[in-house]
Amino acid sequence: MAEPSIEDILARYFDGACSAAEKEVLCARLSEDRALRRRLIREGRLRAEIRQWAKAEVTAHSHAAVRKRPAARLPVASPRRASWARRITLAAACVVAVLGVRFLLRAPVPPRALATVQRARDALVARADERITAAHGLTLCAGDRVLTGTRGALALEYHDVAARVLAGAQTHIAFNNIPDGLQLELTRGRIELDVQVAPGLKPPVVLTPHARLQVAGTRFAVAVDSQETRVDVWQGVVCLERLPGGGTERVTAGQYAVAAPNRPLASRPIEPTAAGGRVTNGLLALYRFDQPAAAIRNLCSRGGSLDLIPQDRDAIAWLPDGALSLRRTTVVKTAGPAARITDSCMATREVTLEAWLRPAGPHVATVSGRLPARVVTLSGGPHTLNCMIGQERDQLRVRVNVRHQGVKRWAALSTPPATATPRLMHVALTRAVYGAIRCYIDGQPVTLKEEPEDAPNKTIVVTGDFETWSTASALALGNEIGGDREWLGDYYLVAVYDRALTPREVARNYRAGPPRR
Amino acid sequence: MSGAAELTKLILQHQNMMLGYILTHTADHFTAEDIFQEVCTTICEKYSDEIENFKAWAMQIARYKILSYYRDKGRGPDVVQLTPELADTLAEESLAFEKEGSFSPERHALLKCLAKVKGKNRALLLKRYGEGLSCKEAARAVNWTLNAVYVGLSRIRSFLEKCIRTELGRQGPWPSQA
Numbered sequence: 028m029a030e031p032s033i034e035d036i037l038a039r040y041f042d043g044a045c046s047a048a049e050k051e052v053l054c055a056r057l058s059e060d061r062a063l064r065r066r067l068i069r070e071g072r073l074r075a076e077i078r079q080w081a082k083a084e085v086t087a088h089s090h091a092a093v094r095k096r097p098a099a100r101l102p103v104a105s106p107r108r109a110s111w112a113r114r115i116t117l118a119a120a121c122v123v124a125v126l127g128v129r130f131l132l133r134a135p136v137p138p139r140a141l142a143t144v145q146r147a148r149d150a151l152v153a154r155a156d157e158r159i160t161a162a163h164g165l166t167l168c169a170g171d172r173v174l175t176g177t178r179g180a181l182a183l184e185y186h187d188v189a190a191r192v193l194a195g196a197q198t199h200i201a202f203n204n205i206p207d208g209l210q211l212e213l214t215r216g217r218i219e220l221d222v223q224v225a226p227g228l229k230p231p232v233v234l235t236p237h238a239r240l241q242v243a244g245t246r247f248a249v250a251v252d253s254q255e256t257r258v259d260v261w262q263g264v265v266c267l268e269r270l271p272g273g274g275t276e277r278v279t280a281g282q283y284a285v286a287a288p289n290r291p292l293a294s295r296p297i298e299p300t301a302a303g304g305r306v307t308n309g310l311l312a313l314y315r316f317d318q319p320a321a322a323i324r325n326l327c328s329r330g331g332s333l334d335l336i337p338q339d340r341d342a343i344a345w346l347p348d349g350a351l352s353l354r355r356t357t358v359v360k361t362a363g364p365a366a367r368i369t370d371s372c373m374a375t376r377e378v379t380l381e382a383w384l385r386p387a388g389p390h391v392a393t394v395s396g397r398l399p400a401r402v403v404t405l406s407g408g409p410h411t412l413n414c415m416i417g418q419e420r421d422q423l424r425v426r427v428n429v430r431h432q433g434v435k436r437w438a439a440l441s442t443p444p445a446t447a448t449p450r451l452m453h454v455a456l457t458r459a460v461y462g463a464i465r466c467y468i469d470g471q472p473v474t475l476k477e478e479p480e481d482a483p484n485k486t487i488v489v490t491g492d493f494e495t496w497s498t499a500s501a502l503a504l505g506n507e508i509g510g511d512r513e514w515l516g517d518y519y520l521v522a523v524y525d526r527a528l529t530p531r532e533v534a535r536n537y538r539a540g541p542p543r544r
Numbered sequence: 545m546s547g548a549a550e551l552t553k554l555i556l557q558h559q560n561m562m563l564g565y566i567l568t569h570t571a572d573h574f575t576a577e578d579i580f581q582e583v584c585t586t587i588c589e590k591y592s593d594e595i596e597n598f599k600a601w602a603m604q605i606a607r608y609k610i611l612s613y614y615r616d617k618g619r620g621p622d623v624v625q626l627t628p629e630l631a632d633t634l635a636e637e638s639l640a641f642e643k644e645g646s647f648s649p650e651r652h653a654l655l656k657c658l659a660k661v662k663g664k665n666r667a668l669l670l671k672r673y674g675e676g677l678s679c680k681e682a683a684r685a686v687n688w689t690l691n692a693v694y695v696g697l698s699r700i701r702s703f704l705e706k707c708i709r710t711e712l713g714r715q716g717p718w719p720s721q722a
Binding site: 038039040042043044045058061064065067070071072073074075076077078080081082084085409410434435436437477 | 559560561563564565566567568571572573576611612614629630633634637638641647650651654655658669670672673674675676678679694697698701704
């Protein structure tokens with residue numbers, strides 16, 4: 028069957044006959060097609076006129092008040108007919124039920140269900156000879172193997188232990204049911220685990236070709252390639268046992284260790300130079316601007332190689348006090364999608380955007396630019412925004428996209444006037460899993476307003492998850508992906524976390540100060 | 545003219561513009577009118593003589609109301625919300641559309657053309673738009689199949705498009721479709 032044209036979709040939209048998928052198509056087309064937007068506006072206007080005319084006609088001719096939408100009519104029950112067909116159907120159902128019960132009684136005991144897939148992209152589950160496309164709600168059993176593709180990711184939650192696993196691209200995991208608990212065998216790729224230990228429950232053991240990891244309630248990541256296994260621990264303790272060659276190492280929070288043949292097994296601090304007294308738990312990306320470079324390196328290995336690249340090198344300047352200054356319209360963004368950031372935040376349903384910056388001045392709409400101007404944004408374009416910190420005049424504007432009960436919702440909040448002035452300032456936006464959104468300026472929470480008539484509050488709660496986030500989103504500074512929302516000013520530091528920093532942690536990062544050359 | 549009378553006049557003057565804008569987001573007349581009522585309440589509460597551009601100010605309120613409608617009263621899994629960016633863009637472009645003034649003659653032509661719709665088509669139009677029935681309900685009311693209602697509405701729309709074009713003495717595609 029031929030795909031419906033955009034004209035058909037538009038007509039169906041106004042007739043209330045448009046499916047959710049068609050609405051998505053319409054939204055996407057509207058975002059990029061000015062002529063279509065104009066048609067939509069005109070159609071809306073015409074229909075409003077027809078509505079007014081028709082209401083007046085109905086009132087004038089029938090002298091009856093315009094009635095409200097009636098309740099849906101109940102279908103009239105048809106008289107019951109005890110036909111032969113009905114009897115045969117009933118008899119067949121009985122036979123099927125009896126056979127079903129007998130089959131169930133004879134069927135072998137199904138393998139133990141271990142975990143449920145929360146989210147998956149480009150991922151397969153290998154079960155015996157079957158290959159099942161991983162999707163939300165799929166139950167993983169002992170013996171199953173998960174394989175993710177080059178752009179794949181998968182998040183799952185264990186049933187019996189409070190453990191959450193996030194698998195990255197090109198990752199192979201096997202779920203083994205060993206006598207003394209659960210074993211997760213990682214043969215390739217990278218996983219992150221968030222394990223909460225409770226009395227009487229054994230956390231899963233992670234097995235790789237080079238090591239065995241005993242977990243003691245923690246947040247950590249394991250990366251495996253053909254040569255080595257690397258463990259990064261952000262919280263708690265992991266006991267790392269090297270398999271070929273022997274030896275064990277206790278890896279504590281803020282440390283990493285590598286298990287590889289012919290290499291000493293020792294813990295080392297994660298990002299010793301980048302952290303500088305700042306919070307590292309949950310850190311995905313950290314950028315400092317104290318060294319001029321063609322590409323600004325992500326100092327956090329957990330986030331992967333998310334280097335920021337200035338699009339127009341003539342529009343930027345490196346300041347002597349360790350800042351990157353945007354002097355003219357440009358954008359500084361990751362070369363490709365910031366998949367590691369998006370996937371991690373979607374798994375935790377939390378995010379923190381943080382920056383040390385100095386706005387050039389109050390940002391007002393220009394001929395080429397719209398508002399809010401983008402300070403830091405994680406998005407695929409102005410219409411597929413995941414979250415951002417922006418500026419409009421002398422106020423900060425923050426936006427977070429969430430999904431609540433299947434519906435895409437937006438938190439579009441602003442700080443009070445005169446909060447974004449041309450001075451060195453520390454800004455942080457946090458969104459916690461239960462929905463609380465906060466914005467901090469210089470380590471202190473500021474009031475946020477959602478609408479002109481809403482009462483300002485230091486915490487705005489917008490419940491939901493991040494399932495409507497675009498996985499093709501890039502991290503960008505100084506403009507929106509695709510342009511049009513330019514911001515001018517200086518950056519000293521930018522950081523992204525996959526969790527909501529607490530007020531104390533934000534204050535700690537503020538006290539750590541901006542990096543200086 | 546008193547302040548209240550002036551405000552009423554302003555609201556009535558821009559009523560269809562705002563309704564049209566809201567309708568682009570909701571596609572449903574009842575929802576659009578509910579939102580429009582909230583917009584009017586806010587306008588009455590907040591209106592002051594200092595507001596220079598009433599049209600832009602009212603559109604901004606309509607935009608906020610649409611966003612808060614979707615945020616607070618999610619209407620189930622089939623609802624796809626336009627992004628705030630798209631709502632901004634549509635608000636800006638709706639204002640520009642009004643400013644062009646091209647719709648005013650079209651509106652007059654439309655009213656003339658609507659008078660030419662007769663018989664069953666007129667009954668359908670009044671059921672759908674006058675009484676605000678959904679297509680399903682309108683199908684029951686005029687004793688047509690749902691598909692026949694969709695086809696009927698589509699034909700009425702084509703007729704109106706042609707008629708407006710004739711009334712305006714235009715030939716060829718509409719500027720908006722060019």
